[in-house]
Amino acid sequence: MTVGTNIQLAIKHLTNGELVAIPTETVYGLAANAFNPTAVTAIYKAKNRPQFNPLIIHTHSIAQLEKWGLVIPEKMKQLAALFSPGPLTYVISKSDVIPDIVTAGTDAVAVRIPNHPLTLELLRNIDFPLAAPSANPSGYVSPTNAEHVNQQLGKKVSYIIDGGECSVGVESTIISFLTETPSILRYGGLAVEEIEKVIGKVNLPIAGFVDNPVAPGQLARHYATHHKLIVGNPRAYLGEYNPTKIGVISFNESYSEIPLNNQIILSPEKNLDEAAQHLFAAMRTIDTFDIDVIIAEVFPEEGLGRAINDRLKRAAVTL
Numbered sequence: 001m002t003v004g005t006n007i008q009l010a011i012k013h014l015t016n017g018e019l020v021a022i023p024t025e026t027v028y029g030l031a032a033n034a035f036n037p038t039a040v041t042a043i044y045k046a047k048n049r050p051q052f053n054p055l056i057i058h059t060h061s062i063a064q065l066e067k068w069g070l071v072i073p074e075k076m077k078q079l080a081a082l083f084s085p086g087p088l089t090y091v092i093s094k095s096d097v098i099p100d101i102v103t104a105g106t107d108a109v110a111v112r113i114p115n116h117p118l119t120l121e122l123l124r125n126i127d128f129p130l131a132a133p134s135a136n137p138s139g140y141v142s143p144t145n146a147e148h149v150n151q152q153l154g155k156k157v158s159y160i161i162d163g164g165e166c167s168v169g170v171e172s173t174i175i176s177f178l179t180e181t182p183s184i185l186r187y188g189g190l191a192v193e194e195i196e197k198v199i200g201k202v203n204l205p206i207a208g209f210v211d212n213p214v215a216p217g218q219l220a221r222h223y224a225t226h227h228k229l230i231v232g233n234p235r236a237y238l239g240e241y242n243p244t245k246i247g248v249i250s251f252n253e254s255y256s257e258i259p260l261n262n263q264i265i266l267s268p269e270k271n272l273d274e275a276a277q278h279l280f281a282a283m284r285t286i287d288t289f290d291i292d293v294i295i296a297e298v299f300p301e302e303g304l305g306r307a308i309n310d311r312l313k314r315a316a317v318t319l
Contacts, residue, residue: 003146003160007122013158014039014126019046021135021149022058022122023163024114026087026171026189027142027280028149029058029132030157037099040131044101046156049138054104055131056089056112056172060123065111068129069095073177075199082198085115087168087189091176102131108178118163134171139224141283141315144169148284169277170307175202187307189276205310225287227294229316231309234258234295245292249282249312251275251299262289276304279311 002009010020014031017039022031030046032039034057043055059065062072062080072080076090094109103109111129114120123130134142135149135157143149146162154160173188175195183203184192196202227247230237234248234255248255248263252270255263264282266275286294296312299305 001150001154001157001159003150003162005118005162006159007118007125007161010122010159010161011126014130017042018158019043019156021146021153021157021160022114022116022119022130022132023146023161023166024058024116024119025085025166025168026114027144027166027169028135028146028160028163029114029130030135030149030153031058031130031132033126034102034129034131035097035099036128037101040099040101043131043133046153047133047136047138049133053138054106054108054110055102055133056110057098057102057129057131058112058114058119058123059129060085060113060120062113064129068097070109070111071095075182076177078198079175079195080113083190083194084113085120086113087115087170087172088112088195089172089174089186089188091174091178091185093178108176110174112172116163118161122161141225141287142171142280144280167277169280170304170311173307179203187310189304189307191303192306193303224315225283225294227287227291229283229294229296229312231296231298231312231316233297237293237295241293245290247286247289247291247294249279249286249294249296251297253297262286262291272300272302272304272308275299276308279308283315 013020020031022029032043089110089112091108091110098109136143144166146160168189171188173190174186176183176185243258246258266278299308
């Protein structure tokens with residue numbers, strides 16, 4: 001395994017059915033030729049990912065999706081004109097050229113155009129889409145730089161494209177067009193408010209989690225740290241845990257009762273976009289601290305705050 005920016009080398013590995021880690025604006029992805037079922041199977045094996053959890057396919061344009069027989073709904077075209085490339089994934093009816101292993105046997109496929117120059121260059125120079133979930137062991141915190149990938153999956157990939165730090169830092173928002181009114185399946189890097197400005201009201205995620213997802217990021221336990229993670233007010237747990245053994249992830253506040261070195265503030269300026277960008281890196285860092293528990297604040301339920309709360313709640317689920 002090597003790390004670099006050699007797109008032609010990445011293309012060679014992918015064409016040969018091997019795995020390559022790719023940078024996007026959201027998180028790093030573990031990519032394989034989506035038209036090669038054997039290569040896609042290698043993704044599931046490398047991540048130890050359940051095969052009933054579908055994958056997103058990535059390409060460089062809506063026109064390319066149409067060449068593969070996918071029918072693009074009008075409202076999707078409206079969103080794509082503004083937000084693709086970008087942190088928005090669309091769930092639409094699949095075509096016959098998409099292997100069932102990509103869609104976990106469903107009749108729908110999740111598609112996205114990522115907004116990263118290296119990955120867009122890669123996608124423009126191949127004649128197949130890339131199936132690419134986040135490049136981490138299934139259920140753990142998603143990677144936002146090449147070193148995160150190398151630490152966790154370095155021995156399982158042929159090449160890691162180093163595209164620097166991810167600019168958004170949480171996975172894409174997922175919107176489904178399988179019903180008359182579009183539905184948000186996962187909060188992510190594009191705020192619902194921005195979507196509704198373009199296509200009107202959408203259905204929001206149903207409370208709870210699902211066992212038979214039609215898109216990624218719908219399983220209960222996801223984005224988990226090794227330490228126990230609780231979502232709530234850190235001060236409410238001072239009597240339950242030794243304050244010197246509490247780690248805190250907060251929006252912009254620090255807690256005088258807890259050692260400052262045990263705290264990570266995501267955005268001193270109270271900027272939810274900045275907080276989202278730093279979330280996964282903060283979860284990885286705090287997981288290395290000498291603590292007994294991680295307590296994360298509840299973030300404002302607006303904009304990217306919804307995505308932050310979603311990731312933290314899934315990380316806190318105990319199965």
